[in-house]
Amino acid sequence: MNNPNTFRAGPDETGHFGMYGGRFVAETLMPLILELEEAYEAAQADPSFQAELDDYLAHYVGRPSPLYFAERLTEHLGGAKIYMKRDELNHTGAHKINNCMGQILLARRMGKRRIIAETGAGQHGVATATVAARFGLPCVIYMGETDIERQKPNVFRMRLLGAEVRSVTSGSRTLKDAMNEALRDWVTNVDDTFYIIGTVAGPHPYPAMVRDFQAVIGNETREQMQAREGRLPDSLVACIGGGSNAMGLFHPFLDDPDVAIYGVEAAGHGLESGAHAASLTGGRPGVLHGNRTYLLQDDDGQIAEAHSISAGLDYPGIGPEHAWLHDTGRVTYVSATDKEALEAFQLLSRLEGILPALEPSHALAHVIKLAPTLPGDHLMVMNLCGRGDKDIFTIAEALGTTI
Amino acid sequence: MSETRIERRFAALKAEGRAGLVTFVTAGDPDHATSAALLKGLPAAGADLIEMGMPFTDPMADGPAIQASNLRALKSGATLRRTLDLVRDFRAGDDDTPIVLMGYFNPIYSYGVEAFLDAARTAGVDGLIVVDLPPEEDNELCIPALRAGLNFIRLATPTTDEKRLPRVLTNTSGFLYYVSIAGITGAAAPDSGKVAARIAEIRRHTDLPIGVGFGIRSAEQAAAIARFADAAVVGSALVEKFANGATAEAGLKALLGLVAELADGVRGARTDKRAVAGE
Numbered sequence: 001m002n003n004p005n006t007f008r009a010g011p012d013e014t015g016h017f018g019m020y021g022g023r024f025v026a027e028t029l030m031p032l033i034l035e036l037e038e039a040y041e042a043a044q045a046d047p048s049f050q051a052e053l054d055d056y057l058a059h060y061v062g063r064p065s066p067l068y069f070a071e072r073l074t075e076h077l078g079g080a081k082i083y084m085k086r087d088e089l090n091h092t093g094a095h096k097i098n099n100c101m102g103q104i105l106l107a108r109r110m111g112k113r114r115i116i117a118e119t120g121a122g123q124h125g126v127a128t129a130t131v132a133a134r135f136g137l138p139c140v141i142y143m144g145e146t147d148i149e150r151q152k153p154n155v156f157r158m159r160l161l162g163a164e165v166r167s168v169t170s171g172s173r174t175l176k177d178a179m180n181e182a183l184r185d186w187v188t189n190v191d192d193t194f195y196i197i198g199t200v201a202g203p204h205p206y207p208a209m210v211r212d213f214q215a216v217i218g219n220e221t222r223e224q225m226q227a228r229e230g231r232l233p234d235s236l237v238a239c240i241g242g243g244s245n246a247m248g249l250f251h252p253f254l255d256d257p258d259v260a261i262y263g264v265e266a267a268g269h270g271l272e273s274g275a276h277a278a279s280l281t282g283g284r285p286g287v288l289h290g291n292r293t294y295l296l297q298d299d300d301g302q303i304a305e306a307h308s309i310s311a312g313l314d315y316p317g318i319g320p321e322h323a324w325l326h327d328t329g330r331v332t333y334v335s336a337t338d339k340e341a342l343e344a345f346q347l348l349s350r351l352e353g354i355l356p357a358l359e360p361s362h363a364l365a366h367v368i369k370l371a372p373t374l375p376g377d378h379l380m381v382m383n384l385c386g387r388g389d390k391d392i393f394t395i396a397e398a399l400g401t402t403i
Numbered sequence: 404m405s406e407t408r409i410e411r412r413f414a415a416l417k418a419e420g421r422a423g424l425v426t427f428v429t430a431g432d433p434d435h436a437t438s439a440a441l442l443k444g445l446p447a448a449g450a451d452l453i454e455m456g457m458p459f460t461d462p463m464a465d466g467p468a469i470q471a472s473n474l475r476a477l478k479s480g481a482t483l484r485r486t487l488d489l490v491r492d493f494r495a496g497d498d499d500t501p502i503v504l505m506g507y508f509n510p511i512y513s514y515g516v517e518a519f520l521d522a523a524r525t526a527g528v529d530g531l532i533v534v535d536l537p538p539e540e541d542n543e544l545c546i547p548a549l550r551a552g553l554n555f556i557r558l559a560t561p562t563t564d565e566k567r568l569p570r571v572l573t574n575t576s577g578f579l580y581y582v583s584i585a586g587i588t589g590a591a592a593p594d595s596g597k598v599a600a601r602i603a604e605i606r607r608h609t610d611l612p613i614g615v616g617f618g619i620r621s622a623e624q625a626a627a628i629a630r631f632a633d634a635a636v637v638g639s640a641l642v643e644k645f646a647n648g649a650t651a652e653a654g655l656k657a658l659l660g661l662v663a664e665l666a667d668g669v670r671g672a673r674t675d676k677r678a679v680a681g682e
Contacts, residue, residue: 014539024508024535026464028560028585031567170470171460183463188586190562287508287535288461300482301513303460 007254007330010321015204018327020320023203025290028187037205039110044212049105053213056101060134061091063098063216067224067381072351080374082367083233084384085221085249088357094386095217095245096127100196102213104131107194114189115139117196118182120147120175120241121312121359122154123386124198129163139163142181144174147311153390172305175241175315179289199242200319203290207319214248221381222252229379235260237370238383239363240333241277241313243322245385254330263322264366266308267335277306278335279318280326293320309338309394310358312386336365342398344368345388357386358394408501408529409554409577412452413612413633422629423451424669425614426662427505427638428645429472430455430489431481437651438476441658442493446500448659449666452614453493454532454636457486457506464534466589468639471646483510483519487526494527503556503577505532508544516544520551530554530577538570545574554578559605561585568608578612578633581605583619589639592618595627602631622668629672637665 010017023033043049057063066086074082087095107115115132116139119125125141132139141158145167148155158165171177179202186195200207200214225233236253238246240263253259268276276282279294286295288303296304296316306316325331336344344364349355356364360383367382374380388395396403406414416423426445431438445453458476462469490502504523511519511533523531531548538545538557545555554577562585563571572579581602583593593615602613615628616636628635644661648654 023537023539025537026534026560027537027558027571028464028562028582030537030539031562031564170467171474176461180461180463184466184587187464188590190585287512289463290535292512295509297509297513299513300484301459301510302477303509 004328007325007328008251010324011204011208017321017324019285020293020323021204021207021291023290024287024292025203026187028190029183032186032190033203040106040205040209043106043109049109053102053105056105057098057216061097061101062089064220064224065089067221067228070352073348076351077368077371079372079376080235080370080378080380081376082371083225083379083381085217085381087217087245087383087385088387092123092127092130093389094123094127094357095214095248096124096198097130098216098248099198099210099213099244100124100127100131103194103196104135104137107137108135110194112194113137113192115194115196116142116182116185117198118142118175118178119198120178120314121310122147122151122158122390123312125163125165126154126157126161128196128198129158129161132163133161140185141165142168142178142185144168144172144178146173147175147178150394151311151390152393174306174311176289176303183289199244200247200321201242201289201291201293201317207291207321210244211247211251211321214244215251217245217248217383218250218252221249225379225381232256232259233379233381234258235262235378235380237262237264237363237367237380238385239264239313239359240318240322241266241315241359242317243319245383247319247321249381249383250331261331262366262370263331263333264362265333265335266310266313266362267337268307268309270337271335275307276335277308277313277315279316280322280333281335283316285323288317291320293317293323294326309341309398310362312357312359313362334366336362340365342395345395354384355388356384357388358391360385407552407554407577408499409452409503412501413578416451416633421673422632422669423634424449424625424662424666425452425454425616425634425636426450426641427454427456427636428641429458429469429476430486431458431476431479432472432642432645433475433651434479435481435485435489437655439489439492441655442489443496444655444659445662446497448662450500450662452501452503452634454503454505454638455486455489457483457504457510459507459510462507464587466587466639468589468643468646472642483514487522487528490528491526501529502527503530503532504528506534508533508535511544516547520548520553524551524553528553530556532556532558532580534558538573541574549574549576556580558582561601565604568605572609572611575611578614579605579609580636581613581615581632582617583615584617586617588617590618592620592624595624598628599631622664625665626668626672629669635665635669
């Protein structure tokens with residue numbers, strides 16, 4: 001592999017980050033993807049598009065989100081100075097809406113009249129249903145039957161917002177199957193439908209486009225840290241399912257070599273158990289859902305079922321740019337188990353009065369391991385990308401109590 | 404380059420003045436032995452070309468019938484290696500009927516492209532249809548497959564406009580597979596008038612034979628397509644027929660019965676001289 005002199009230039013014209021990414025879709029979708037790429041490039045070049053997006057981000061989403069110094073957590077861990085990027089304070093309670101707002105404005109520019117999306121934990125589904133309601137577009141959300149069961153509050157929220165939630169009963173009935181079903185819908189409704197993919201995966205231009213819409217997280221963090229501490233952070237930590245919150249935080253820092261970057265995958269019951277969602281650690285390169293990336297799969301190339309206590313991380317793949325950052329070594333990818341995430345969840349709830357979602361609880365689990373090994377002047381930023389209200393039933397069950 | 408079985412078969416069909424019937428079944432559905440027996444029965448029942456699905460956990464372009472058949476096959480232990488075994492066994496008794504493997508790229512990528520092409524050619528595979536490899540990804544498999552002497556059959560769809568068509572036709576060989584509807588396999592029936600008009604347009608760009616598939620379920624529909632296309636492709640209807648059998652044996656019999664009906668429809672389609680697409 002060429003040693004790049006910048007980590008921020010990708011993807012290339014064919015949508016590749018090194019060997020990852022690409023456009024592995026059925027011919028029916030290919031013209032639609034080319035049209036989307038063209039429309040997105042035109043929007044990027046149009047200052048009025050960014051201005052419109054910024055306005056909605058400020059007044060509807062509630063950006064910038066705070067960069068919060070977690071004083072008691074820092075004291076408790078006795079090492080690095082820990083900051084949290086509070087994207088859980090966004091409207092709808094997670095980072096997902098940053099991307100949804102960008103994509104729905106693009107859909108409007110393209111004259112699309114119908115919105116579809118896949119969802120795992122339901123955060124992306126809720127964010128999509130929210131922007132669809134805001135702009136008066138009909139919206140269909142595909143969600144695996146298993147996820148519908150464990151994320152009931154979000155299913156109800158989507159329905160309240162006017163979206164139709166379609167239960168997906170094929171395959172493992174989780175996020176990957178929801179994505180298959182959304183692709184089947186798109187291939188059938190080619191004229192009027194815009195597919196809002198929720199993570200930095202899928203065929204080009206989605207991984208780059210979603211990253212760009214989420215990069216607001218990292219860009220704000222740079223400015224806020226400069227204002228607070230007069231310098232850049234020393235390390236960044238974020239959880240990874242598909243990897244959109246992580247890519248949003250990481251990307252603006254990729255060319256700052258002194259910033260150490262950690263992505264935390266879901267180790268489920270433990271990497272050695274086989275029941276996990278750590279595609280980089282436990283998978284190998286393959287092709288699924290429009291891109292080449294690391295996948296959990298068997299010897300025959302059949303996609304394996306992922307496991308995580310967090311529905312949002314329960315996906316057997318990862319965004320292609322993460323795959324490339326893994327191979328180049330720019331980002332260090334680690335993992336945290338269900339149990340570690342649960343412990344982290346409880347710690348933050350009690351020390352800081354914040355219920356984190358189970359997804360960023362994985363990032364927090366790594367902060368808990370890492371921070372005590374570092375000096376007090378080490379500035380660490382963790383992306384607190386979602387709030388935990390949606391997870392209380394899952395957590396109650398894991399803790400052996402009933403609500 | 405020497406002719407492939409696919410090219411020979413389409414030349415023979417042309418000489419006979421009729422369209423062909425392409426039948427799709429999923430390899431290893433519901434199990435290896437039944438699948439092997441089924442394959443052997445297809446040519447006698449009237450299949451001119453055999454399209455065999457390579458099972459995959461995530462068949463994104465397929466409807467419920469073929470999704471279910473993929474899962475049945477995988478559950479009974481189907482792998483890409485076993486699929487090639489089926490082809491090899493079939494070839495021992497039939498050296499003429501072309502076999503096209505259809506599926507998704509990941510199992511092939513996992514097998515290793517060069518190793519797979521080598522094994523496929525040795526087993527007696529004639530062509531490949533890989534749904535998630537558009538022309539933009541030709542370097543992955545299409546170019547190596549052509550180099551290995553296999554046909555690479557591409558899909559053209561209702562969204563493939565005049566501007567894009569040449570790109571789709573480049574590096575397509577054996578035949579062009581026209582997907583009659585924007586959608587997944589087994590969905591709504593195509594409007595044969597619209598499809599005929601589209602095929603006429605496409606013929607201005609290529610001399611390749613054109614097969615038409617997606618949504619064809621009955622002998623009448625197959626006949627309507629066979630009046631202007633070089634082949635009618637039937638998949639979901641066969642797979643469903645098979646799955647609905649009370650036993651594997653009953654399913655097999657029902658499937659081969661439907662193949663015979665479809666073959667009759669296709670073979671009789673152009674005896675009505677008004678409809679011969681001879682221009």
